[in-house]
Amino acid sequence: KNSGNIRVMVNNTIIDGSFASIPNIHVDWEQGLLGLAIDSKFKDNHFVYVYYNYNDTHTGKIYAKIVRFTDDHNIAKDKVVILDKIPASSTGFHTGGALAFNKVDDKLYVTVGDAKDGLSAQNISSLNGKTLRINRDGTIPDDNPFPNSPVYTYGHRNMYGISFDDHGHGIVTEPGSALYDEINSQIKGGNYGW
8 A cells, every 4th residue: 555566476475576666655544555456357358457646747636547467477567557646635534446347347446435425426437436347448438327427336435445246236345424333335336325
């Protein structure tokens, strides 16, 4: 999270060298290098996806981006930015950043926190407070619930985890507003109330 270094383990042993080192990540409270996902067709394409925060040197604003690497014998090559300028909080909170491939529909799902702006979670044109669903190249799937939008679900606060079972059913975890945390099923187009 804080170093930007990604290492590879083989048989519970960390191998020498870094898979990748992400330079100039922005680290502040819940921000940094936050998500890592292996492509559902990794054996064929060797794609690995990473979600991290950075400081835009031109504007000074904090954003997140998703990049895709190609694994070449445990070394990351061919960095491709597939989604950029995901707004993040200037105070370091509510960034989200979990990534997971759903092997049933073959799409990449991304959790994005509300960036400490609860109203943005209900705004479909904002990426904040959402689960996003994108193709492996960052384009928007034709069957997403909102036309020409990567938004799959909305009304979230700050999801830390996402996972899918073998039948394609997804869940996300996120903190509640006061005492309790939530585990929510991912329902296409669902509004989770934040």
